[in-house]
Amino acid sequence: MNDGILFIWQHWWGNLIAGYLFLGGLSGLALPIAYYYWIKERNKVMNAAGSLIAFIGIIVGLILLVMDLKRPEKAYLALISPTLNWKSWMTIGTYIISLYTIFSGLYALPFVLRIPSPRFTKYPTTIGAVATFLGVATAMYTGFLLGAAKSITFWNTPILPVLFVTSGLSAGLCIYCGISPILLKFSKGFEEHAARVRLQLQKMDVYSLIAELFLLFVYLDTAMWGDMGMREAAESILYGSLSYYFWILVVIVGMIIPLILLLGYTLRIKEETRSVVAVSVIAAILILIGSFTLRYVILKAGVIQVSLI
Numbered sequence: 001m002n003d004g005i006l007f008i009w010q011h012w013w014g015n016l017i018a019g020y021l022f023l024g025g026l027s028g029l030a031l032p033i034a035y036y037y038w039i040k041e042r043n044k045v046m047n048a049a050g051s052l053i054a055f056i057g058i059i060v061g062l063i064l065l066v067m068d069l070k071r072p073e074k075a076y077l078a079l080i081s082p083t084l085n086w087k088s089w090m091t092i093g094t095y096i097i098s099l100y101t102i103f104s105g106l107y108a109l110p111f112v113l114r115i116p117s118p119r120f121t122k123y124p125t126t127i128g129a130v131a132t133f134l135g136v137a138t139a140m141y142t143g144f145l146l147g148a149a150k151s152i153t154f155w156n157t158p159i160l161p162v163l164f165v166t167s168g169l170s171a172g173l174c175i176y177c178g179i180s181p182i183l184l185k186f187s188k189g190f191e192e193h194a195a196r197v198r199l200q201l202q203k204m205d206v207y208s209l210i211a212e213l214f215l216l217f218v219y220l221d222t223a224m225w226g227d228m229g230m231r232e233a234a235e236s237i238l239y240g241s242l243s244y245y246f247w248i249l250v251v252i253v254g255m256i257i258p259l260i261l262l263l264g265y266t267l268r269i270k271e272e273t274r275s276v277v278a279v280s281v282i283a284a285i286l287i288l289i290g291s292f293t294l295r296y297v298i299l300k301a302g303v304i305q306v307s308l309i
Contacts, residue, residue, distance in 0.1 A: 010152060010302035016068040018296040020061045021142045024097070025168025026175065026291070027057030028139030031104055033172050035128040037197070044111055045183055046176070046197065047124070051108035053175060054135065058101050093141040100134035107131045139168040142295075152302040154223055154233035160298075163215045170208040171291040173201050174258075178284030180277060194272045198280065202262050209287070213255050216294070229305030242297050250297060254290010258283040 034050025037043040107127045143161025150156060177198055223234035237246045261283040269276045 008304040010149075010299075010304065013299050013302070014068070015296065016064045018292065018299050020064045020068070021145075021164070021295040021299075022171070022292040023057045023061030023064070024142045025139045025164050025295075026171040026288075027054045027061065027104070028100065028135040028137075028142075029165070029168040029172035030054040030057065030175055031107065031128075031135045032132040033176065033201075035107075035132045038124055038128060041193075043193065043197075045193075048108075048111035049179055049183055050176065051104065051111055051131075053179070055101075055104045055108045058097070058104060058138070062097065062101065093145055096134060096137045096141055100131065100138045103127060103131040103134055136165070139165045142168070146298070146302075149302070151304045152233075153227055153229045153305065154302060155298070157219065157222060159215060159219045159222060163212065163219055164295075166208055166212045166215055167291050167294055170205055170212055171288055173205040173208060174284040174287040176201050177205075177280040178288075180272070180280060195270055198272065198276075199267065199270065202267055202280070205287070206259060206262050206267070209255050209259055213251070216250075227305065229303050232305075233301040233303045236303075237297055237301050242300055245293055245297050249293040250290050253286050254293060255287075258287045258290075261286075 030050050031054035034047045034054070037046040037050075107124060110124060140161045143164040146152070146155035146160060147157070180194060180198060183194070220234045220238060223230040226234075236242050261279055266276055266279050266283070
């Protein structure tokens with residue numbers, strides 16, 4: 001409480017929602033990366049791995065979301081209830097995510113089943129374009145979802161969806177480097193492209209991590225100049241109860257150390273040695289830890305400002 005203001009910290013959105021937001025962003029941006037490599041060079045290995053990860057990721061994310069509901073058996077009403085508010089981000093997001101789940105599954109199917117190319121020459125290009133659009137929309141929606149809680153001003157900023165998309169892109173990029181040992185082991189056709197693709201992805205990941213770090217501090221700096229609720233939330237992240245999670249897991253573990261590993265080692269090596277693969281996997285794991293913790297911290301920092309006067 002401060003100068004007649006009572007701060008109520010939100011508790012209804014917890015770890016399950018943080019997991020859902022994390023997986024939604026990762027899945028939503030992992031598929032467009034796979035689609036890019038299909039359009040560019042018809043890379044079936046990247047598409048099989050990436051589209052399957054995207055589909056499984058959004059399915060697990062939806063399971064976490066349903067588990068968080070008080071009445072999970074009523075989840076289907078979010079799609080068919082006659083009282084749906086079509087101006088609500090909750091309603092819009094429900095349909096975006098549902099459609100993305102369907103199209104990401106359809107896109108993954110021929111690659112996972114290894115259907116010969118002549119049978120689906122146009123299929124993945126068309127379905128992939130729709131799935132890519134829905135994937136980006138899904139990643140953006142994870143930010144707009146929080147903005148729907150108007151009473152929590154810390155979340156009501158256009159920077160948050162952009163931050164979540166950038167973080168999701170970083171997670172989506174690093175996931176390919178994290179699974180590269182599997183791709184190398186089970187696909188001989190990937191070996192000749194592995195180093196080139198890894199270098200491309202890791203260069204993009206460096207840019208996305210730098211952009212994410214910049215946006216994160218712009219977001220927090222903007223909050224520090226906002227109303228008392230926004231300042232209280234930002235201070236809890238920068239100096240308060242959430243500062244250890246923020247500085248250690250988000251900034252140092254999730255951003256600074258991966259940047260050092262990528263810029264200082266893996267991007268300097270143009271072949272897939274065991275040490276390069278190992279460091280790439282470690283960097284990917286650290287980025288994913290930071291990406292999840294970022295959403296956890298922003299959720300936990302949500303505060304409602306109530307005037308007692």
